[in-house]
Amino acid sequence: MATTTRGPVRVRFAPSPTGFLHVGGARTAIYNELMCLGARRDGAEAAHVLRIEDTDTARSSDAMTQQIVDALAWLGIEHDEGPFLQSERSTHHREAAEQLLAQGHAYHCFRSQEEVEAMRAEIVGRGENYTYRTAFERAPDDEVARRVEAGEPYAVRFRMPDGAIEFDDIVRGAMSFPPEALDDFIILRSDGSPTYHLSVVVDDIDMAITHVIRGEDHLSNTPKHIGLFRALEADEPTFCHLPLILGADKKRLSKRTGATSVEEFRDQGIVPQALYNYLAFLGWSPGDERELMSRDELIEAFDADRLRRTAAVFDIEKLRWMNANYMSILDLDEILRRLEPYVAEVGLTEHLGSERMARAVDVQRRRAKDLRELAGSLRPYFQDTLSYDAERWRKFIGQAELPAALEELMQRYAALDDYSIESTERVLRELATELEVKAGFLIHPTRVALSNDKAGPPLFDLVVAMGQEEGGRHLRNFVAFLHAERAVGG
RNA sequence: GCCCCCAUCGUCUAGUCGGUUAGGACACCAGCCUUUCAAGCUGGCGGCACGGGUUCGAGUCCCGUUGGGGGUACCA
Numbered sequence: 001m002a003t004t005t006r007g008p009v010r011v012r013f014a015p016s017p018t019g020f021l022h023v024g025g026a027r028t029a030i031y032n033e034l035m036c037l038g039a040r041r042d043g044a045e046a047a048h049v050l051r052i053e054d055t056d057t058a059r060s061s062d063a064m065t066q067q068i069v070d071a072l073a074w075l076g077i078e079h080d081e082g083p084f085l086q087s088e089r090s091t092h093h094r095e096a097a098e099q100l101l102a103q104g105h106a107y108h109c110f111r112s113q114e115e116v117e118a119m120r121a122e123i124v125g126r127g128e129n130y131t132y133r134t135a136f137e138r139a140p141d142d143e144v145a146r147r148v149e150a151g152e153p154y155a156v157r158f159r160m161p162d163g164a165i166e167f168d169d170i171v172r173g174a175m176s177f178p179p180e181a182l183d184d185f186i187i188l189r190s191d192g193s194p195t196y197h198l199s200v201v202v203d204d205i206d207m208a209i210t211h212v213i214r215g216e217d218h219l220s221n222t223p224k225h226i227g228l229f230r231a232l233e234a235d236e237p238t239f240c241h242l243p244l245i246l247g248a249d250k251k252r253l254s255k256r257t258g259a260t261s262v263e264e265f266r267d268q269g270i271v272p273q274a275l276y277n278y279l280a281f282l283g284w285s286p287g288d289e290r291e292l293m294s295r296d297e298l299i300e301a302f303d304a305d306r307l308r309r310t311a312a313v314f315d316i317e318k319l320r321w322m323n324a325n326y327m328s329i330l331d332l333d334e335i336l337r338r339l340e341p342y343v344a345e346v347g348l349t350e351h352l353g354s355e356r357m358a359r360a361v362d363v364q365r366r367r368a369k370d371l372r373e374l375a376g377s378l379r380p381y382f383q384d385t386l387s388y389d390a391e392r393w394r395k396f397i398g399q400a401e402l403p404a405a406l407e408e409l410m411q412r413y414a415a416l417d418d419y420s421i422e423s424t425e426r427v428l429r430e431l432a433t434e435l436e437v438k439a440g441f442l443i444h445p446t447r448v449a450l451s452n453d454k455a456g457p458p459l460f461d462l463v464v465a466m467g468q469e470e471g472g473r474h475l476r477n478f479v480a481f482l483h484a485e486r487a488v489g490g
Numbered sequence: 491g492c493c494c495c496c497a498u499c500g501u502c503u504a505g506u507c508g509g510u511u512a513g514g515a516c517a518c519c520a521g522c523c524u525u526u527c528a529a530g531c532u533g534g535c536g537g538c539a540c541g542g543g544u545u546c547g548a549g550u551c552c553c554g555u556u557g558g559g560g561g562u563a564c565c566a
Contacts, residue, residue, distance in 0.1 A: 016566050053566060113564060120562095129492050130562090155564050172495070181493040181562080189564040196566045220494055220561035243496075243559085250558065278502095281515095285503055289514050308503080311559060315501050318516045328529090367528050428525095443525040455527035 009039035009046040011211045016053040017064030020261035021071035024245045027279040034302040050082035071262045093194035096202045105231040108154040131183040156188035165223035170240035171307045177223040201228040213240040243311040269371030274323035282312045320369040328366040342375035359465040363457045380451040388481045396445045397485045410475040419468045421460040449478030
């Protein structure tokens, strides 16, 4: 109902720095970006701002902020403004609290946390509904003044308005929170620092945010924020609460059930295009039967009205399926570049940039589900000598005519001027015909000779990717191996 | 306890005006293709949580139950 792609649109992604970017956060960032870019697509002015909610973890927020910025950049998510650090704006937040105090929208609370908690426990224990404002009397003004004067510590509480709070949520529709669910909450701690609720609202006002797109865990906080927006006499933004991402156990996605951060998926060899596509589809679909959509296509098709309201289970298998798709369609150069760290892991760094590496990757890329797997499959292409296992290749050792046949194949391959998929296949098949054997008689042992494996890419792809000289050497070694084993076996 | 949200194959989803053989994708199974393994193609398995209403007719609307999730902080 509430699609607002007409006026200027300003959205924000506001993660708290935890040392990594959670995939749930990444998905929120994607929808923020899509909302922004979708509006721009429709001709509206739009901006995406990045704001780091570090009011609680100011200690190492520089490194943590960098981590988030890097992860977003890796995913290809762009922002137009920021990153702004919430911690650097606390003076302004405090001023807002003073204003609220002066206008009677907030009041001093001298009660200790322990005292409040004890009262709450007692009331709940009786089976009654607890709210701070119904549980405690408010101190008269003169008493407040005297205690403040005396230097007593106090927190500042926001006075929630009396009635129900209602609003329209893009994904939830009409929302209504009754007064008994609304409590006077703290906006300034007794050490004078602003709390999250105050900071977000003040920042959203200052940054002229029009759409607040965030996780469903904030749905219950929204009435508090609306109370603040109204007291601060600011227009309230349109809210959009995204359902949570669940693990295989149907619980909120946590490390117990596997990887949760974009950094982890990146390290596993997931390509950013795949993660972006996958995350965008976790809670949204274009309405037709497309599944593989690039960022540009998503921007073109995005419509917030199609956001789903049900929590989704994160399915790593489907992500990997998408990843396999992207690995086979991306530019080879990009794959080569992203593959570097994994190539290093398998000790093939020296071959980076080589023709053979490019050929091998191009052959193997369609057969792997992630970059790490891809890198692993590259090994046979770069081994000087393969050590063949007599037990495993017993079948070939038993074939008396095989060594001579392979020897002949080897020589014909060595003599080839145009070493190509077509020519190597033609030569092999011609030889098979001459020898009156099926092509498979030569194909299977040749594969083993080159890769020490009975499964792999189409043989002639392998033969060519490996190279004329290298392939010839493996063939020679395999023939020698066959001779030796035949001698042993008698 | 109280408040809020949610509910279509195992999983992601289409379904948005009540009338569909409830469609697609991942996974799984089978067949085809093939020099192998994948991929691909074809086919199969499999679902509207339950109970009441409203209606000629309910996956779709209403109520309840059950189940799941979130919130209930001087955390964000």
